[in-house]
Amino acid sequence: MDMEKKNSQxxxxxxxxxxxxxxxxxxxxxxxxxxxxxxEVNNFSSDETNISHRKSKNNQTMNQxxxxxxxxxxxxxxxxxxxxxxxxxxxxxxxxxxxxxGNAPSIQLEEPFKNFRKAAIDENWKTISLPSKIIDxxxxxxxxxxxxxxxxxxxRAKSIVDVMAVINEPVVLEKKESKLKARLKRLNKVxxxxxxxxxxWCLFVLLRWFDDIQIAGLxxxxxxxxxxxxxxxxxxxxxxxxSFVSYKSFKWIKAGPAE
Numbered sequence: 001m002d003m004e005k006k007n008s009q010x011x012x013x014x015x016x017x018x019x020x021x022x023x024x025x026x027x028x029x030x031x032x033x034x035x036x037x038x039x040e041v042n043n044f045s046s047d048e049t050n051i052s053h054r055k056s057k058n059n060q061t062m063n064q065x066x067x068x069x070x071x072x073x074x075x076x077x078x079x080x081x082x083x084x085x086x087x088x089x090x091x092x093x094x095x096x097x098x099x100x101x102g103n104a105p106s107i108q109l110e111e112p113f114k115n116f117r118k119a120a121i122d123e124n125w126k127t128i129s130l131p132s133k134i135i136d137x138x139x140x141x142x143x144x145x146x147x148x149x150x151x152x153x154x155x156r157a158k159s160i161v162d163v164m165a166v167i168n169e170p171v172v173l174e175k176k177e178s179k180l181k182a183r184l185k186r187l188n189k190v191x192x193x194x195x196x197x198x199x200x201w202c203l204f205v206l207l208r209w210f211d212d213i214q215i216a217g218l219x220x221x222x223x224x225x226x227x228x229x230x231x232x233x234x235x236x237x238x239x240x241x242x243s244f245v246s247y248k249s250f251k252w253i254k255a256g257p258a259e
Contacts, residue, residue, distance in 0.1 A: 021123050022123060027096065029095065030094070030096070041066055071134065072134075076091050077090075093127070096127060097128050097129075099120070100116060100120030100127050101113075101117065101130075105143040105148050106142070106144075108143075108147065109142060190247075191247075197239070197243070201239040202236055
């Protein structure tokens with residue numbers, strides 16, 4: 001039986017732009033690709049002695065094209081006779097899913113496939129997950145073996161470059177700032193000066209309680225002997241307490257009476 005009659009669904013009027021969307025256009029394109037695949041195998045089968053039929057325009061052997069058709073037949077559950085509406089719809093969704101991925105089979109088609117992906121998102125195409133063997137068939141429908149190889153080699157090279165960039169990237173260990181350091185950074189100028197004065201005083205008291213000290217040519221005798229009336233805690237805390245009380249009093253006076 002003639003292949004064109006067997007596949008009436010493929011030869012029905014195309015649905016290109018039936019609803020004015022790119023999705024409907026590519027459904028028609030999917031039908032054309034499938035029809036071409038059937039016809040090419042049918043033409044080769046009807047004249048096997050014709051040497052010119054043994055190679056496709058993409059320099060793929062006819063054996064590969066026949067194998068591609070068998071993969072497609074298995075994918076859409078085609079076993080003979082007319083292609084059903086369900087089988088054709090499955091192929092249309094398959095094709096839309098393929099171009100919607102944005103993964104071009106060749107370097108030359110990268111820009112168009114980016115646009116296909118954008119159209120798929122804008123028009124909310126229905127897509128499905130495709131096995132690698134179907135993707136390979138569709139790749140061969142759109143590009144030569146040489147172009148496919150170049151694209152995949154380019155992709156692998158880019159992956160290697162990305163990995164090497166990560167390996168060679170210097171590791172910067174982020175130092176976590178302590179809570180004390182963070183609080184000190186938030187101090188204003190006045191508080192900072194008060195803090196420095198009080199710390200200096202506490203160090204002065206500690207040193208003088210343990211030994212005689214000399215600072216900038218000035219001699220200070222040791223405190224804490226039985227002959228003086230110095231008390232360690234009083235000496236140590238008197239200035240910090242006075243500073244704290246004075247600062248709080250200043251803030252209270254500045255704030256004024258509560259309304």
